[in-house]
Each structure stands twice: as C-alpha cells, then as structure tokens.
Amino acid sequence: MDNQPSADAARRPSPRPDGQPRAAGGRLLVCIDSSSAAGQLVRSASRLAEAARVEWFAVYVETPDDHPTFEDQEQIAKTMRLAAQLGGQTVMLSGFSLRDTILDFVREQGVSKIVLAQIHQPGWRRMLSFTLADQLRRRANDLDFYLIAAGDQEPQPRSAPRRDVWLLVRDYGLAATGVGLCTGLALALFPYLALTNLVMIYLLTVVIIAALLDQGPSIFAALVGVTVFAYCFVPDYYSFSLANTEYAITLAVMLIVSILISRLTSRIRYQARAASQQERQTAALYDMSRNLTTKLSLADLLPEAIEQISRTFDSQVAILMPDGAGKLHLSAGEAFPDDYGSEMLVANWVYRYGHFAGLGTKTLPKARGFYLPLRASQELIGVLRLEPTRPHKMIALKSLRFLEALGSQVALAIEREHLHQQTHQTQLQIEAERLRNALLSSVSHDLRTPLTVIAGSASSLLEGETSLDATTKAELTQTIYDEANRLDRLVHNLLEMSRLQSGQTKLNFEWHVLEEVVGCALAQLEAQLQNHPVVIHLPADLPMVRIDALLMERVFINLLENAIKYTPEQTPVTISGWITQQKLLLEVADRGPGLVPGDEELVFEKFYQAGSGSARGVGLGLTICRSIIEAHKGHIWAANRTGGGATFRFTLPLEEGAPLLDKTLPEM
Amino acid sequence: MNPRVLLIEDDPRIRRFLRASLPTQGYELLEAGTGHEGLSLAASQVPDIILLDLGLPDMEGIEVIRRLREWSHTPIIILSARGQERDKVVNLDAGADDYLTKPFGVGELLARIRAALRRTGAGEEDKTADIFTLEKLRVDFDRRQVFREEEEIHLTPIEYKLLSVLIKHQGKVVTHRQLLKEVWGPSSVEQHPYLRIFILNLRRKLEDNPTRPHYLITEPGVGYRLRGE
Numbered sequence: 001m002d003n004q005p006s007a008d009a010a011r012r013p014s015p016r017p018d019g020q021p022r023a024a025g026g027r028l029l030v031c032i033d034s035s036s037a038a039g040q041l042v043r044s045a046s047r048l049a050e051a052a053r054v055e056w057f058a059v060y061v062e063t064p065d066d067h068p069t070f071e072d073q074e075q076i077a078k079t080m081r082l083a084a085q086l087g088g089q090t091v092m093l094s095g096f097s098l099r100d101t102i103l104d105f106v107r108e109q110g111v112s113k114i115v116l117a118q119i120h121q122p123g124w125r126r127m128l129s130f131t132l133a134d135q136l137r138r139r140a141n142d143l144d145f146y147l148i149a150a151g152d153q154e155p156q157p158r159s160a161p162r163r164d165v166w167l168l169v170r171d172y173g174l175a176a177t178g179v180g181l182c183t184g185l186a187l188a189l190f191p192y193l194a195l196t197n198l199v200m201i202y203l204l205t206v207v208i209i210a211a212l213l214d215q216g217p218s219i220f221a222a223l224v225g226v227t228v229f230a231y232c233f234v235p236d237y238y239s240f241s242l243a244n245t246e247y248a249i250t251l252a253v254m255l256i257v258s259i260l261i262s263r264l265t266s267r268i269r270y271q272a273r274a275a276s277q278q279e280r281q282t283a284a285l286y287d288m289s290r291n292l293t294t295k296l297s298l299a300d301l302l303p304e305a306i307e308q309i310s311r312t313f314d315s316q317v318a319i320l321m322p323d324g325a326g327k328l329h330l331s332a333g334e335a336f337p338d339d340y341g342s343e344m345l346v347a348n349w350v351y352r353y354g355h356f357a358g359l360g361t362k363t364l365p366k367a368r369g370f371y372l373p374l375r376a377s378q379e380l381i382g383v384l385r386l387e388p389t390r391p392h393k394m395i396a397l398k399s400l401r402f403l404e405a406l407g408s409q410v411a412l413a414i415e416r417e418h419l420h421q422q423t424h425q426t427q428l429q430i431e432a433e434r435l436r437n438a439l440l441s442s443v444s445h446d447l448r449t450p451l452t453v454i455a456g457s458a459s460s461l462l463e464g465e466t467s468l469d470a471t472t473k474a475e476l477t478q479t480i481y482d483e484a485n486r487l488d489r490l491v492h493n494l495l496e497m498s499r500l501q502s503g504q505t506k507l508n509f510e511w512h513v514l515e516e517v518v519g520c521a522l523a524q525l526e527a528q529l530q531n532h533p534v535v536i537h538l539p540a541d542l543p544m545v546r547i548d549a550l551l552m553e554r555v556f557i558n559l560l561e562n563a564i565k566y567t568p569e570q571t572p573v574t575i576s577g578w579i580t581q582q583k584l585l586l587e588v589a590d591r592g593p594g595l596v597p598g599d600e601e602l603v604f605e606k607f608y609q610a611g612s613g614s615a616r617g618v619g620l621g622l623t624i625c626r627s628i629i630e631a632h633k634g635h636i637w638a639a640n641r642t643g644g645g646a647t648f649r650f651t652l653p654l655e656e657g658a659p660l661l662d663k664t665l666p667e668m
Numbered sequence: 669m670n671p672r673v674l675l676i677e678d679d680p681r682i683r684r685f686l687r688a689s690l691p692t693q694g695y696e697l698l699e700a701g702t703g704h705e706g707l708s709l710a711a712s713q714v715p716d717i718i719l720l721d722l723g724l725p726d727m728e729g730i731e732v733i734r735r736l737r738e739w740s741h742t743p744i745i746i747l748s749a750r751g752q753e754r755d756k757v758v759n760l761d762a763g764a765d766d767y768l769t770k771p772f773g774v775g776e777l778l779a780r781i782r783a784a785l786r787r788t789g790a791g792e793e794d795k796t797a798d799i800f801t802l803e804k805l806r807v808d809f810d811r812r813q814v815f816r817e818e819e820e821i822h823l824t825p826i827e828y829k830l831l832s833v834l835i836k837h838q839g840k841v842v843t844h845r846q847l848l849k850e851v852w853g854p855s856s857v858e859q860h861p862y863l864r865i866f867i868l869n870l871r872r873k874l875e876d877n878p879t880r881p882h883y884l885i886t887e888p889g890v891g892y893r894l895r896g897e
Contacts, residue, residue: 207766481773513860513868515879520888522880536879540872546862548866550753550889659861 028056030115034072038079044148045115046086061101062094073400096267099135118147179224198233199254206258210265222258224552281402284312292413303334305410314389320347321382331478346371347383354650370481372407376415428569450483493620500627508550511659517549522558537576544658551628558621559588559648567592584654589647594640603638674715676706678725689774703727718785722748723736724735727854743784752888760843783896798822800835827870839896841887
C-alpha cells in the first residue's frame with residue numbers, strides 16, 4: 001500500500017534504518033504538489049531529515065480548488081512512493097484551505113521544520129506575499145522554513161482544469177434562471193413589500209443556488225442579483241442611477257452578504273460532500289477487504305472484487321493476469337471485444353510500465369477501457385480494466401485514488417492467494433518427499449520379500465531341473481505365481497495411491513447396483529477367500545448409488561484383504577449394508593483379534609502396519625479406502641466389534657434421482 | 669492343422685514367455701513387434717486369431733483394429749494394462765473381440781483363445797442350435813424356455829433377449845454399449861444403469877448366489893461375460 005497513503009500512516013512509526021533513536025519532536029514536513037519537481041523536493045527533505053535525525057512527513061493537501069488531472073494524480077502517487085521508499089511517512093490530507101490544513105497538521109504532529117518549493121509566482125502575487133511560504137510564515141513564525149529551488153526545470157505550463165464546458169454553461173444558466181425567477185417573484189410582490197424584504201428574497205435565492213451549485217455560479221448569481229436589483233427595484237427604477245446615496249449602502253451590504261453566504265454555503269457543502277464521499281469510500285474499502293479476506297480461492301475472490309468495483313464505478317470490469325510466460329490473459333470479469341488487438345496493447349503497456357493508461361488519460365486515450373496496474377507488495381501482478389457502462393463517461397478524476405485503493409486491495413488479496421498456493425505447493429512437495437522416503441524404505445522391505453521368494457524359487461527350479469521331484473516343482477511354481485500376483489497388487493495399490501493423491505484420478509460417477517460391485521470385489525479375491533466364509537447382508541431393495549464402481553470395488557477389495565490378512569482362517573467376514581439417516585451405511589466386519597484400542601484412526605494413516613515383523617503389505621490399503629470414500633463425499637471409520645473382531649464402516653450419500661429398481665426400459 | 673496365433677507386441681520378454689507356452693499347447697505362433705509388421709503379417713499369413721498389445725511404438729492399438737476390420741473378421745484379443753478400462757471399451761466397440769488385463773496367466777489366455785476360436789469356427793452351428801446348455805442352465809430356443817436344474821425359470825421378454833445375446837457371445841466380453849444396442853436398440857446405448865438392473869434381476873433368477881455370480885460375470889468398467897465352457 002505504499003502508494004496509498006492515508007491519515008493512518010501518520011501514526012505508524014517509520015522504520016529507522018540506522019537503528020538509533022531519533023531526536024524527540026522537531027519533526028520535518030515536506031509539502032508536495034503535482035509538479036515533476038516534487039521528487040527533488042522529497043529527496044532534499046529526506047537529506048535534511050537524515051542530517052537532523054528527525055522523522056519526516058510528505059504531505060499532500062487536496063483542496064476544493066484543486067482539479068488534478070490523471071497525470072497529476074500519477075505524479076503525486078509517484079512522489080509519495082518515493083517518499084515512502086526514502087523512509088518518510090506519507091500523508092494525504094484534505095481541507096478547504098491549504099494553509100490551515102497544513103498548520104493543523106503541524107500543530108498536531110509537533111512539526112518544527114517545513115520544506116517547500118520555491119514557487120515562481122506571477123509578480124503581482126509575489127508583491128502581495130501570496131505564496132504559501134509567506135502565508136505560513138505569517139501564521140507560524142516559530143517554524144523553520146526551507147525553500148528549495150525547483151531546479152533548472154522550466155515551470156511546466158499548467159493545463160487549465162479540465163471541466164466539462166457544458167456543465168459550466170448549465171450551472172451558470174441555472175444560476176441565471178434562478179435569479180430571473182426571483183426577479184419575477186420580486187416584481188409580483190413589489191407593490192406589497194418594502195425594499196428591505198425584497199432584498200431578503202434575493203438573499204434567499206443566493207442561498208438556494210449556493211446550496212445546489214458550485215461557488216462560481218453562486219457568486220455569479222450574487223453579482224447578477226445585485227445588479228438586477230439595483231436596476232429594477234432601487235429608485236430610480238429601471239436605471240442604474242440611484243435616487244438616494246443611501247441605496248449605495250444597501251446595495252454594497254447586499255453584495256457583501258450575498259458573496260459571503262455563497263462562499264460559506266459552498267464551503268459547508270464541500271465539507272459535507274467530502275465527508276460523505278470519504279464515508280462511502282471507507283465503507284466500500286471495508287466491504288471489499290472483508291469480502292476478499294473471506295474468499296479462499298482465486299476463483300471466488302476475483303468475481304467478488306469485480307462485482308464490487310463494477311458496482312461502485314458503474315463499469316464493466318475485467319482483471320487480466322499474466323500466464324507463466326508473462327502474457328496477459330483475461331482471468332476474470334467480462335470479456336471485451338478486441339478486434340484489432342488494441343485493447344490488449346494498452347493492457348500490455350500498462351503491465352509493462354506500471355502506469356495507468358487508456359480512456360480518459362493522455363496515454364493511448366483511444367482505447368475503450370481504462371487500465372490500472374494492480375500493484376502488490378513486490379511486483380505488478382496484473383491489470384484491472386474498466387469500461388464505463390455509459391460510453392464516453394470517464395472515470396471521475398477524484399475517484400482515481402479510490403479506485404487505486406480498491407485495486408491495491410485486490411492485488412494484495414491475489415498476492416495472498418498466490419502465496420497461499422505456494423505454501424500449499426511447498427507442503428505438497430514436502431509431503432511427496434516424505435511419501436517417497438517412506439516408499440523407498442517400504443519398497444526395500446515389502447517389495448523385496450516377494451521378489452526374493454520369486455528369485456529363490458525360480459533359481460531352485462533352474463538348479464534342480466533333474467533332482468527335484470514333481471510335487472516340489474509344482475509347489476515352487478505355485479509360489480512364484482502367488483508371489484507375482486501379490487507384487488502386482490502391491491504395485492497397483494501404490495499406483496492408485498499416487499494417482500489419488502495427485503488428484504489425477506477423474507471419478508467416473510454412474511448409477512450402480514452395490515450387489516454387483518461387491519460381487520466383483522469377491523470375484524477378484526476368490527483364491528484368497530477360499531478359507532474365509534463370507535456372509536452378505538445386502539437388502540434386495542437397496543437403492544442404486546452414484547459411484548465410481550472401479551474405485552468402490554477397490555474399497556471392498558482392500559477392506560476384505562485387510563480382513564483376510566489379520567484374521568485367522570475359517571473366521572467369517574460379513575458384508576452388510578443398510579440405510580440410516582438419509583445415508584447408505586456399509587460395513588465389512590470380521591471376527592479376528594480386532595484393533596489395538598486407540599489405533600482406530602491410525603490404521604488409515606499411510607504406511608501404518610498393525611503389529612510388526614510379518615508385514616504383508618505396504619500399509620496403503622486403508623489409506624486408499626479413505627481417499628476414495630472421501631472423494632465420494634462419504635466418511636469411513638474403524639471400530640472394534642462387541643463380541644470380538646474389527647469392523648470398518650463407511651457412509652455414502654444417497655442422491656436424488658436414482659433409477660428405480662423395478663423400472664424398465666421401453667420394450668423394443 | 670494347428671491354429672495360427674499372431675502376436676503383435678513390442679516387448680520381447682512377453683513375446684518370449686508366450687513363445688514358450690503357446691506352441692506347447694498346440695498353437696502356431698507368429699510374432700510382430702510393431703503395428704505395421706503386424707498388419708502385413710495378418711494379410712500374408714492369415715492367422716486364426718490376433719493378440720494385440722495396446723502400447724505399440726508405431727501406432728495406436730485402435731488404428732490397428734480399424735485397419736484389420738476393413739477386410740478381416742479374425743478375432744482380436746487385446747492385451748492391456750490395468751486401469752485402462754476406457755481404452756478397453758473404445759477398442760472393443762471398435763471391433764476387438766475380447767481383452768486380457770496384464771499380468772495374465774497362460775490358463776486365462778488359453779481359455780480366451782479357445783472361446784474366440786469356437787465362435788468363429790465350428791461355433792457357427794452352435795449358435796443356431798436349438799438347445800444351449802451351460803452346467804445347470806439349459807435354454808430351449810425353439811420354445812423360448814429357460815431351465816435351471818430341470819426347473820423352468822420365467823424370464824420377461826427383455827431378460828430372455830439379454831440372455832440370448834450373452835449366449836451368442838458366450839465366453840467373450842460384451843460391452844454395455846453392445847448389449848444395450850442389441851437388446852434395446854441403438855437409441856438406448858447410454859442407459860447403463862437400466863442394464864445393471866436387468867442383469868441384477870437375471871442373476872437373481874439364474875444364479876445360486878446372486879452376489880457371487882457364477883454364470884453372469886461382471887467385467888468392471890467394461891461390460892458382462894457369460895461363463896465359457
């Protein structure tokens with residue numbers, strides 16, 4: 001937020017590069033304006049502050065007479081960034097009078113030194129001592145002033161404030177109309193009212209006009225009003241000559257009062273408007289930051305930001321972000337037609353140089369959109385594009401800083417999200433590394449065991465071609481075959497695990513009959529289940545479920561293998577299913593030794609093996625089950641059974657729209 | 669004359685193991701290491717059955733199947749790795765007859781080869797036979813009657829049609845798509861859930877233990893197979 005100074009910044013202690021305490025009090029303040037020489041001013045201030053070992057502020061004051069252009073705004077922001085880099089605290093103030101606002105700040109913050117630019121004023125103003133330095137010096141002669149010459153640079157001719165001519169014409173027209181109406185009313189009431197009361201009608205008109213329009217039109221109204229009044233109502237009527245010199249006083253007072261009223265009213269109006277605008281902006285910023293911090297992914301965050309900005313600025317908003325190769329792409333928001341590539345050209349320019357450009361600016365103003373760089377704490381992370389909903393309506397100049405504030409919120413949120421992803425990525429890498437290590441140690445033992453058996457049996461067969469009897473040969477061959485199959489299952493589980501973990505497995509959800517899935521699992525384990533009776537309790541009217549059948553089959557296979565592995569022969573394994581609390585509950589239960597109490601959750605951990613020594617797997621089976629069940633939005637857990645044995649239960653959500661079991665396809 | 673088996677497989681170790689086992693079982697083995705070699709051998713040597721590996725270096729398995737099917741009806745058995753169920757289905761629908769998942773045993777392979785050869789060779793007459801028997805099952809096509817151990821089982825017309833299609837392809841996998849197409853017609857080929865319901869009902873009528881089916885075997889992710897032999 002270095003380019004987003006706020007009054008808050010003034011209260012934050014600045015970093016002290018030398019680590020030494022600064023002298024208390026006697027702080028330094030530099031007033032900056034939108035001139036390009038302001039940078040030099042800030043550098044001088046920084047040197048002065050460094051020499052005197054005092055804290056310093058770079059202050060910009062916004063006043064109602066101020067009409068900065070886009071370029072001015074950018075210049076100010078640039079100067080502010082420079083000040084922040086040089087260790088100064090940046091403050092944006094707004095007030096009606098430059099002088100009073102600065103003086104208030106000076107008193108509040110205990111500033112004793114002020115750095116100002118030596119401004120080349122027109123001769124007559126200098127004669128009248130109208131420079132800011134003179135004004136300040138007159139009010140506060142206890143302060144030290146440093147006037148810095150603005151260098152060799154020619155003072156840049158300031159472009160006249162850009163205001164819509166039509167708006168001005170309209171405002172002055174309205175003021176004139178107001179005075180006209182008032183005169184009509186006054187003419188109507190002329191026979192009944194005294195002159196002093198007619199004056200009141202005119203004053204009232206000036207107040208109303210001042211309340212509605214800017215200072216210019218209201219002073220204009222005051223002048224016109226007094227003139228018309230003098231012409232119409234002051235004897236001699238319909239002439240500017242005065243019958244009595246006393247009327248001159250009436251007119252003079254009326255003029256002074258009118259002008260005072262109009263100035264005061266506009267001042268109040270300005271302050272009220274500034275306050276309400278500030279309030280709106282604060283609220284919007286607060287909203288934005290609250291909304292953005294609750295969003296966890298870019299996919300949620302960007303639309304939210306876009307929605308808010310487009311609502312605030314009545315524009316179509318898009319966010320462009322660079323891909324890996326640094327090429328900008330539309331990341332979120334409304335796509336914009338870009339037939340000639342000119343819009344992207346502007347976007348790329350903005351991304352490259354970090355300056356705004358496009359509609360309403362001096363850079364590439366032909367573009368349909370206004371482009372703002374999104375600056376995070378380290379770097380530019382993208383470009384914000386605004387295209388006003390009503391064509392040719394530019395972003396109001398005053399709103400630019402607010403837009404920048406919103407933009408930087410978005411940028412920071414995006415950066416936070418990027419960092420979050422990086423952290424997540426790092427965690428994944430650490431996890432992968434851990435998995436690899438665990439895998440290596442497991443591979444060295446669990447995979448080598450069957451390999452040793454296979455190699456040993458095969459070599460026995462080779463060596464004992466003639467000496468071995470037929471039964472032994474058959475036994476050895478069978479061993480090789482069995483161990484190879486075991487290896488295949490291990491490898492399959494390892495592959496499945498890595499696929500599930502990396503998120504590469506795309507689940508293929510279809511409506512399935514559970515009975516069939518269980519049947520497939522049983523068929524695959526036929527050889528191993530020879531010595532384990534399997535009891536199945538699946539109600540015939542169990543609804544169909546939307547699952548990935550191959551993965552669900554893997555769940556049953558792993559649970560059954562687990563049961564076979566850890567229970568004595570001839571103990572039964574039961575598979576049951578029933579509906580409870582709108583869910584399908586499935587169970588694979590055995591009558592083996594059960595789980596070690598406290599291990600109910602541990603068994604789902606990677607590489608967990610019950611007991612030790614007789615390791616017969618890599619301890620991935622149950623972990624895979626959990627991954628698969630969770631991918632099905634279910635839940636799996638283990639427990640000991642009453643009466644001995646372990647039970648593994650899992651739930652599957654019952655979804656709407658299951659094909660009914662008694663429903664038939666149309667006959668041909 | 670011994671049946672000729674053309675093996676299109678790039679891995680020399682798998683070729684060696686089949687070279688060691690197939691000839692001893694009474695088959696003549698032709699070997700090809702690439703798809704192109706396989707196609708030219710298929711044309712010049714006219715094998716009775718083709719074993720096709722899906723991971724060939726020079727062309728996709730499905731391309732080999734398509735080119736073979738342009739002029740030949742020789743049964744094709746695909747050899748594929750586990751986890752390639754979609755590939756299997758695509759290849760089966762493209763014209764392959766059956767598949768085997770690696771690693772496979774020789775016994776399994778021989779059973780598939782026998783089933784495939786029976787369908788093409790003498791099998792032609794079997795299909796039109798009036799009576800079909802498989803262990804305890806007996807189907808009388810003339811009278812449209814189905815018996816299990818002499819007890820008549822009542823099947824709905826659809827169930828009967830489904831069973832007939834599976835009998836026609838006995839021992840060979842039939843994909844969901846093929847079954848749906850042959851029983852319900854081409855517009856129903858995506859209705860897998862309904863097919864599962866009909867298979868479930870058929871199993872409840874034919875099998876001793878429908879959860880551990882003996883006759884109607886599920887080929888996960890691919891389709892169904894009626895037990896051969």
